[in-house]
Amino acid sequence: MSDNVFYSWSAQDLINPVEIVSAEGVRFTDSEGKEYLDFASQLVNTNLGHQHPKLVQAIKDQADVLSTVQPAFKNSTRSELARLIVEAAPGDHFKKVFFTNGGAEAVENAIRMARSYTGRRKVLSAYRSYHGATSMAIALTGEPRRWKNEPTDASVVRFHGPYTYRSAFYAENEEQECERALEHLEQTIVLEGPETFAALIMEPVIGSAGVLVPPEGYLKGLREICDKYGIVYIADEVMVGFGRTGAMFAVDNWGVVPDLITFAKGVNSGYVPLGGVIMSEDIANTWATTPYHGGLTYSGHPLACAPGVATFGVLEEENIVERTRDLGERVVKPRLEQWREKYNVVGDVRGLGLFWAVEFVKDSETREPLIPFNASGEAAAPMAPFSKTVKEHGVWPLVSGNRIHIAPPLVISEEDLNKGLDAIEAGIIALEG
Numbered sequence: 001m002s003d004n005v006f007y008s009w010s011a012q013d014l015i016n017p018v019e020i021v022s023a024e025g026v027r028f029t030d031s032e033g034k035e036y037l038d039f040a041s042q043l044v045n046t047n048l049g050h051q052h053p054k055l056v057q058a059i060k061d062q063a064d065v066l067s068t069v070q071p072a073f074k075n076s077t078r079s080e081l082a083r084l085i086v087e088a089a090p091g092d093h094f095k096k097v098f099f100t101n102g103g104a105e106a107v108e109n110a111i112r113m114a115r116s117y118t119g120r121r122k123v124l125s126a127y128r129s130y131h132g133a134t135s136m137a138i139a140l141t142g143e144p145r146r147w148k149n150e151p152t153d154a155s156v157v158r159f160h161g162p163y164t165y166r167s168a169f170y171a172e173n174e175e176q177e178c179e180r181a182l183e184h185l186e187q188t189i190v191l192e193g194p195e196t197f198a199a200l201i202m203e204p205v206i207g208s209a210g211v212l213v214p215p216e217g218y219l220k221g222l223r224e225i226c227d228k229y230g231i232v233y234i235a236d237e238v239m240v241g242f243g244r245t246g247a248m249f250a251v252d253n254w255g256v257v258p259d260l261i262t263f264a265k266g267v268n269s270g271y272v273p274l275g276g277v278i279m280s281e282d283i284a285n286t287w288a289t290t291p292y293h294g295g296l297t298y299s300g301h302p303l304a305c306a307p308g309v310a311t312f313g314v315l316e317e318e319n320i321v322e323r324t325r326d327l328g329e330r331v332v333k334p335r336l337e338q339w340r341e342k343y344n345v346v347g348d349v350r351g352l353g354l355f356w357a358v359e360f361v362k363d364s365e366t367r368e369p370l371i372p373f374n375a376s377g378e379a380a381a382p383m384a385p386f387s388k389t390v391k392e393h394g395v396w397p398l399v400s401g402n403r404i405h406i407a408p409p410l411v412i413s414e415e416d417l418n419k420g421l422d423a424i425e426a427g428i429i430a431l432e433g
Helices: 053-065 076-088 103-118 135-140 144-149 174-192 218-229 281-287 302-317 320-342 377-392 414-432
Strands: 020-024 027-030 035-038 094-100 122-126 156-159 197-202 232-236 260-263 275-280 346-352 355-360 398-400 403-406
Touching (some): 053 302, 076 302, 094 281, 156 174, 218 232, 320 346, 320 414
Antiparallel strands (some): 027 035
């Protein structure tokens, strides 16, 4: 059968996409009848798994009442989801939610808001980052997917975030990395002109670019620097929000309160596209008597908001956030640390909740990456035995460069979590061989 779909991030003639025909819970089945444990949560978005009955029913119930409504009208489902999000947000200064269709649009609007609020133009973004594929979002992105989209917005200024394992600051420990990374950030701001910056955007835990967990004190210091220079701090929680790191929002792990929060993915597990920006009262008031120059036809679509409302019920009823934190600390962390001690090919392991990365190296002493940065084709071939073995064990992995990202649905059972980790260990053994 011919396929008229144009696939994202792909050379069309060099791919053979797996066809998924059904899914339930933490597993999906392909067109040949093979079942996989989804250890990637698709693209780290099916936090509550596939076909969760309460989310599916919420969509059905909403469709029976009102299938669509344009954003200028008030809608009870949209209003209820906004209320739940604001109440769950950190601190007490968040008052409004602007809904979008996904994470990239959330980032686009967050930057627009920060620029309008401050009257400034430039934006700070980390080299190791991914913020989306629309024009401003890809300009902010630090990882290689930006390269072929350049030239992009010239007002973006990049900085090195903390990454102790491969420190850009020659740090020997987490404390040094934190101190030097913050000094570097402030120097970048000073040399570029503090009064020129509207915003700083950063993922509290870096997602696609490596599952990088900041050292203790870094986000607090970042918040203080932003306050010092009047810069809007945007926390990009698109991938890490709604329980993924064992906290409702990743910033909650460090008690830091941003000015704007972007979200998507886990808000309704991607059952219907949805994202948004959580706005502080001060920023939202910018448009109290002046129109906001932005909008989307499907902003706060009721069929998307309905499973979002249901998500909050499931998070509470199934104790998802606390359970995620427990599984990460009690099951995943010790297992990965064992691998680091046992296998020469395992360089670094890091993460929180059910969001982890294992970084593969040629030698654990030299820390030389198993494959080069941004490798493709033959250069990426050394990773092939890993992916092949894991899939043969019935687990679908999320492989990124010289890393495996561990991000199963948050509803996963401890038994299935261990099955997935067993499969990954089998893949590591294949790499060692």
